[in-house]
Amino acid sequence: MGEIKKLADIVVEARAKGRKRLAVAYGQDSHTLEAVYNAYQEGLVEPIIYGEKAVIEEICAEHGIDASVFTIVDEKSDVKCVAAAVQAVVKGEADVLMKGLVSTDKYMRGILNKEAGLFPPKGVLSHVSVIEMPVYQKLLIVSDIAVIPQPDLAQKMKMIGYLANTANVLGIKTPKIACIAPSELVAPKIPSSAEGALLAKMADRGQLGNVMVDGPLSLDVALFKEVAEHKKVKGSAIAGDPDCLLFPNLESGNVFFKASSHLCHGELAAMVVGTNKPCVLTSRGDSSQSKLYSIALACLAAK
Numbered sequence: 001m002g003e004i005k006k007l008a009d010i011v012v013e014a015r016a017k018g019r020k021r022l023a024v025a026y027g028q029d030s031h032t033l034e035a036v037y038n039a040y041q042e043g044l045v046e047p048i049i050y051g052e053k054a055v056i057e058e059i060c061a062e063h064g065i066d067a068s069v070f071t072i073v074d075e076k077s078d079v080k081c082v083a084a085a086v087q088a089v090v091k092g093e094a095d096v097l098m099k100g101l102v103s104t105d106k107y108m109r110g111i112l113n114k115e116a117g118l119f120p121p122k123g124v125l126s127h128v129s130v131i132e133m134p135v136y137q138k139l140l141i142v143s144d145i146a147v148i149p150q151p152d153l154a155q156k157m158k159m160i161g162y163l164a165n166t167a168n169v170l171g172i173k174t175p176k177i178a179c180i181a182p183s184e185l186v187a188p189k190i191p192s193s194a195e196g197a198l199l200a201k202m203a204d205r206g207q208l209g210n211v212m213v214d215g216p217l218s219l220d221v222a223l224f225k226e227v228a229e230h231k232k233v234k235g236s237a238i239a240g241d242p243d244c245l246l247f248p249n250l251e252s253g254n255v256f257f258k259a260s261s262h263l264c265h266g267e268l269a270a271m272v273v274g275t276n277k278p279c280v281l282t283s284r285g286d287s288s289q290s291k292l293y294s295i296a297l298a299c300l301a302a303k
Contacts, residue, residue: 002171003138003170003171003172004139004170004171005138005139006132006139007130007132007139007267007268007269007289007293007296010130010170010269010293010296010297010300011042011044011292011293011296013300014044014296014297014299014300015042015043015044015296017299017300019043019044019045019046020044020045020046020095020096020298020299020302021045021046021048021093021094021095021096022036022039022045022046022047022048022094022095022096022098022280022295022299023048023050023085023086023088023089023093023094023096023097023098024036024047024048024049024050024051024085024098024099024100025050025078025081025082025084025085025086025097025098025099025100025102025107025110026050026051026078026081026082026099026100026101026102027047027049027050027051027056027098027100027101028049028051028052028055028056028059028100028101029059029100029101030059030062030063031282031284031291032098032099032100032101032282033049033056033059033060033063033065034063034065034288035282035288035291035292035295036049036070036098036295037065037066037069038288038291038292039292039295039296039299040069042292042296044295044296044299045096045295045299046071047069047070047071048070048071048073048085048088048093048094049070049071049072049073049100050073050075050081050082050084050085050100051072051073051074051075051081051100051101052074052075052076053072053074056070056072057072078101078102078103078106079102079106079110081100081102082102082106082107082109082110083110083113083116085097085098085110086110086111086113086116086118087116089118089277090116090117090118090276090277095277095278095299095302095303096277096278096279096280096295096298096299096302097111097118097275097277097278097279097280098279098280098282098295098298099279099280099281099282104281107281108125108147108272111125111272111275111279112125117276118275118276118277118279119274119275119276120274120275120276123274123275124148124154124155124158124159124274125147125148125272125273125274125275126143126144126147126148126155126158126159126162126272126273126274127143127144127145127146127147127148127270127271127272127273127281128141128142128143128144128162128163128166128270128271128273129141129142129143129145129257129268129269129270130142130166130170130268130269130270130293130297131257131260131261131266131267131268132266132267132268133260133264133265133266134264134265134266135264136223137241138243139170139243140242140243140244140245140260141163141166141167141170141175141243141244141245142244142245142246142247142253142256142257143159143162143163143244143245143246143247143253144159144247144250144253145247145250145253145254145256145257145270146250146254146270146281147250147272148250149249149250150249150250151248151249153195153198153199156179156195156199156246157199157202157208158274159246160177160199160203160208160209160211160213160246161208161209162273162274163175163177163244163246164177164208164209164210164211164244165273165301166244166273166297166301167243167244169297169300169301172243173210174210174211174212175211175212175243175244176211176212176214176237176238176241176242176243176244177203177211177212177213177214177238177242177243177244177245177246178213178214178215178217178222178238178239178242178244178245178246179192179195179196179199179200179213179214179215179216179217179246179248180192180196180215180216180217180218180219180222180245180246180247180248180252181193181196181215181216181217181218181248182216182218183216183218184216184217184218184221184228184231184233184239185216186216187216190216191248192216192248192249193215193216194216195215195248196215196216196217196248197215197216199213199215199246200213200214200215212237212238213238214236214237214238214239215246217233217236217238217239219245219256221233221236221239222238222239222240222242222245223240223242224240225239225240225241226240227240228240261290267287267289267290267293268286268290268293268294269290269293269294269296269297270282270290270294270297271294271297271298271301277302278297278298278299278301278302279298280294280295280298281294282294
């Protein structure tokens, strides 16, 4: 597999790996069922739906979905559906977990439940998004836009690992990671700036694995080579060509993520990372295409 540069190619590569068993927690809304059915039709998944069977069949009938392709586990409680879907993944009865109609906080609590075994002890839960925009030459892998509000240095080290792992899944052997800050000049009193410089030096010394890291970099310097040249930024092998962006906090990452999709007409794939198996966390606001891409990304990441 070469380097994947389009989201559609993730679907192609995931399909080539064969269908993965997808455990859907409380999958009884049209948004989820349509996304899962699309993924089934694309040859990506064998769906196991946890939810109220009568409701699921009724929604399928209303939306022209063939419910017979789903294995339905009849359960009325959303919390019990999450617990059962998590257990299926932990026991090896499913390869990928996906959120359905259940609220995000209940879904995340199910993932983080220490007794459940999906989240390793002393682990760091995070979130990775893969964004395709007409204004950028390749896919951008970004973190964290949904889980960690204000990551500290240790968490950022973990997040760099998650970005690198996702890049590896996409065929990028030595990913280029930009640590985003307000300026490319190191300002010791600004945490994102100082920590960006620390992470860059740690990467230089081989402490962060097979990655290239530069920081601090402002967003414009990171993404556009001409801006870096205009600002006379020297010695950066990443400015103008990053594979990954590490944001200093959830607010900045989330704003970038939404601007990418709504202002730059971007499509995206996303998954929860730090768990023992891939977990899909889609939003009602995501397009049907983005939901398909998210399922495909998790299937490609599944072992």
